Amino acid sequence: MNIENTQAQMRKGILEFCILGILVKKEAYPSEILEQLKSAKMIVVEGTLYPLLTRLKNMELLSYRWEESNSGPPRKYYAITESGKITYTALQLTWSELSEAVERITKN
């Protein structure tokens, strides 16, 4: 139980960075974002995505529009905003600094 806790702790904050990273390449449905996160083994629990998406949207780093689909109900189609792109760039910097620091510490 405890180790899962720590793992969850480690994933926090990074998930949002990853979501921005996915959307900076192209627009996507939540299910598509999920696929990419899953295949990269980033996400364990699907439900985590939705509150994060909403939060990012409230901070105006993302926006969405409704896309009609022939098979089923309309779905949200997310895209990154300008301020999202700027934030993403800042986070990239943070990530590289962090990962370098961790490398240095854990190597020796």
Next chain:
Amino acid sequence: MKRTLNIHLGRQLFIIEEDAYEKLQVYLKQLERQFHFEESMREILEDIEMRFAELLQLYLGTDRKVVELKDVEQAIGSLGTPESIVEESELNSDEKYSSNESNENPKKRLFRDPENAVLGGVCSGIGAYFNIDPVIVRLIFILLTLTGFSFFMYIVLWVIIPQAISPSDRLQMKGKTVTIDSLKEEINSAAERIKSDALRVKDNFKQKQSGLYNESVRLRKIIFRILGVGFIVFAFISFIFYVTIVTGYFNFIPTNGTFEDTNLYDFLALVFPNETKLGLIWTAILIGGLCFCLGLLNTGIRLFMDRKHYFLKIVGIATAIGFTLSVILGFIGGTHLLRDFSVQTEIEVESLSFASSKLEVTTEPEYYNNKKVYSTDGIDFIELNGNKIVQEGITLTYKASKDSIFHVLHIQRAHGKNKNEAAIRCNHIKNEFYLKNNVLHLNPKYSYPKKDGIREQEVEVIIEVPINKELYINGVKQPILFDNTEEQNFGDRSGMLFTNKPFESLNEY
């Protein structure tokens, strides 16, 4: 065989087995609880529901039509349990602060609440401390003000009680433990309030942009609030009067010296002997009084509030309608009453003439001619005696006789809507009046039946006195002095009238 239900989940329709439905319900409720403090809870839940529906649709495929328990469980496995979703998506909390830990009674402190404040937030703070709606506290405060607990106390409390500024203050004010979660909740709800206030300010700002306008707006608000309080107080006072007058506790119509005053209803019963008209007028008074008080209260509350409340508007319209209705009813009753007074008729009930050398007039009690005298202070009194109305005060007029004989005329008057009706009322008046051994007995009291109603019934006695005869009033001899005018005031305490006629009778004494 299992029971199924139809559900609408994530914009899709599903047929679902009973046990699967229950599991799903529990899951959704748990999610709701976990996300309770999140800002966009609704949105997140909708998204999760939509994903859930997507998954279910996937599992069903084309060959299955009904969602089973295993489908729901699989979807939950994929989406995650409520705890794990929340845990992984949280940003800044470290360990989840278990709310079970803080069961020690949180200390509730008395603060002023600036967010729910009307004037200074005193009443909202007190309301938060005692868990009462601040509006109730304010009403109690106003009632207390009526009994003398002065407005000054409010100022004192305003100064003494500190204002709740930080979120932790606000939590302490409401008596909740200050934990990270509760702080988060508080900050979120504060943020919501600020946001909606900011939006409102933005709208207002877009309309007018002068600082002076803001000042005058604020001043106007304060004036309205004070007026509002005044109206509310006045409404309560009026209501107290209304209730006491209408229920007959308050008797304010003077009836006569020995008996108590009558209440309004009984008095009106005399004025409107006809039952339907009485009912009409009484209904008008009941409705009118009530609408008046309610209308005052409503106006006061509306002046007090910032936003227009639909309910108050409706109440305002209802009281206005009720009041208008009562005015109309009163008008109808009033015009009927006036019609009854349109004609005055008098009837000469008796007329006596006698040729004696003197006339004595006795009246009980003693009173003065050409003026009505009453046993107390000069107000018209009405007394109820069985089914008769007794009034006091007849007019006594002395005139010069055109011949050398005494003439006494006993006249009764009343009003009615036509001559016949007035005459009937005149006839119904009974007044004691008789002549015996040169002594004229008069009684200042007269009566008439209750069912006639008060229609200004009057009695007048005209005594025509020949110049060369003697006149005694209550045993006192009167000098007979006649002016050029017909009427003469005898026994007038202010003195006697002098004329240019010879003082013949005086010479005899």
